[in-house]
Amino acid sequence: MRKLMSFISILLVLALAGCENVSYHEDSSQEELDRNQQLESQLPDIEFDNERDFVIFTDSPATFLEDETTPEAINTAIIERNAFLRAKYGANVVVQEKDTETLINELDAAQKAGKVVCDMISVSAKDSVKLYTLGLLGDMNLLPEFNLENGFFDKSLFMPLATNNSLYLLADPCTLVYDSTNVIYFNRNLVKSPEIKEESGEVSEGEEPKFAPDVETLAMQGKWTWDKFNEYARASAPNSYSSSGSNMNTDNFGFGAEKTGFEFPAAMWVSANKPFVSNSYKTSLELSMDIEETKEIAQYFRKLYSARGRFPLGDNSAKKAFEEGRIAFYCNDLNYLYTLRDGSSKGEEYGILPIPKYSEEQENYRCLINTDAHVISVPKTLETADEERKAFVSAVISATCGAGGETAKDAYLKSMLGMYLNNNAEVVLTKTIVDSAVFDFTVTYGSEIYDIARGTINAVTNHITEGVHLDNYLKIADKYFKGYCDTNFQ
Structure with a gap:
């Protein structure tokens, strides 16, 4: 049964970018540092023997790659996030740009061959709908370390999503509905x-x-x-x-x-x-x-x-x-x-x-939400991968979804974010175009x-x-x- 639940994810997601669990800013307040340490302690505490690639299929590589042409606040967040993932989990972020047709073909071929060709997918919500309806997306709730209890997620909002095999909700093949819709x-x-x-x-x-x-x-x-x-x-x-x-x-x-x-x-x-x-x-x-x-x-x-x-x-x-x-x-x-x-x-x-x-x-x-906004999902084949692989992927994604800190504040102050939230549980997007609905929302609360x-x-x-x-x-x-x-x- 489809539920009309999920959440409007504001712009932050470039923030997918920053991690509230760690701060690289010397001028961060003690309160901020204490909160970062607390959040970091809630992340999966897993040690992996070797460094390994964390492969992301996306049509928006700039969201994950360090690029001097990207606005400073966004690029800084990306650098911080990638550095943290390397230090914490030995994860080297590898980004492969795929258009939707190529992505569908490769995921379909991998599924038929029983191979895991990527660890995470980030495409637009409307394209994610296509992947979901083709049976190419996995159930993130099956990932052992994908921790719904950690400080990055508002459990009351997030739990219903796990029943829908993804981080977004399908109301029908062309419409997404979120908690905050x-x-x-x-x-x-x-x-x-x-x-x-x-x-x-x-x-x-x-x-x-x-x-x-x-x-x-x-x-x-x-x-x-x-x-x-x-x-x-x-x-x-x-x-x-x-x-x-x-x-x-x-x-x-x-x-x-x-x-x-x-x-x-x-x-x-x-x-x-x-x-x-x-x-x-x-x-x-x-x-x-x-x-x-x-x-x-x-x-x-x-x-x-x-x-x-x-x-x-x-x-x-x-x-x-x-x-x-x-x-x-x-x-x-x-x-x-x-x-x-x-x-x-x-x-x-x-x-x-x-x-x-x-x-x-x-x-x-x-719905007053932008279906071009990107969402995170995982390939169906990951469900049958070995437990170590699933633990690695879920740990990295759990860390990746924490966003904010001084980087987000800086982006907000520079008008690069339409809204800044202290509780960034809603952040599961990696790129957003602010349509007027989001702007209305910003005007309302900011x-x-x-x-x-x-x-x-x-x-x-x-x-x-x-x-x-x-x-x-x-x-x-x-x-x-x-x-x-x-x-x-x-």
Whole structure:
């Protein structure tokens, strides 16, 4: 049974690169050094008689090779990681560049011959899906020293992945879903299908009103779009609005909008600090971009956040409103499901929907994650290798997945990482292109987005209660977003 669990891995992975278990920086704080020593003690403590090659098949060799042309923070992390693997396990990292077709052919031939031709694979998530469906990837949980208990992994997030024979989850052949992937939660007791009216807008006398399909059916039909979301949110607004008294922090966002005379799409509820605006997730921000290009992208997002339509509402306000039955739709990640299970005992029934499409023509629902991001996997033949080989491979991979330290901090400060996490359990990627979803996430948790949300609430509230023109919101949002850009993209 496929599970919808795994985790959004931010950019770090270049970090696959750094190891938090060791620091080569003399200026590291004592706290950092102590933590490094603690993490190193949790790594597999295995001695191997001889040095041996650790062979990686990848279509992105720059992620593993020391290269002066690679940005300094990334190259330093690679050098540190490779040096550590040699010192700790006698592992000489050997990188072989393979395109997807070649990789498939060689792994297939090796599997038929019963040979282990590589120790680790690192290709994009979407190409990993191909390898998985062809039966070419092994179960990493069978590797004896692949330690889910060590300090590099958040066990609660990581354990479910082991049941899926890889470090990523297959929701379907073309979609990856991670623990931190955003979905739309809805309250079944509040959501109402919009009425279908004749072109005249009237219902013929004596006829029963007709309603659109329920929202889950709509999603299964591939017709769950942002426009449809707005229709269903508007239809559900009266239920939400009257379910529990007035609350200016939330009631103005969507369901209270119809009483204002101002055209607010009900998507304003929203997003628990994760606005989905316009075509934002189609715009990319790449690690290779220089700072001027980064500023241009930041300016683009600044305009999107200033657009009328889907305003960010502070996380706690949105979550509380949803749990109190004040809003019918709420966006959060899959981990929030555990919280909702407790809420179901209160008589509320909840459902989950994908992020809406921008149009019905869009082929699939898209998770807000970049399928070009690279993931780590192992070949199927490794499952039948001798125990020493498996111990060696699993020990090296366990060490490799630790990322961060001063190197990651340095990369973050230089705007080479979109986000820095002290707990780098999520880091299993080796290369990432930051699409707008990641940028949104960075803005949310690494900026003054709370102030943007607060400014939004105040602006809309003032518009409704005091007639203040909504243009003031643009000035407020622009002010805070400019502050974020100026602070982070100098």
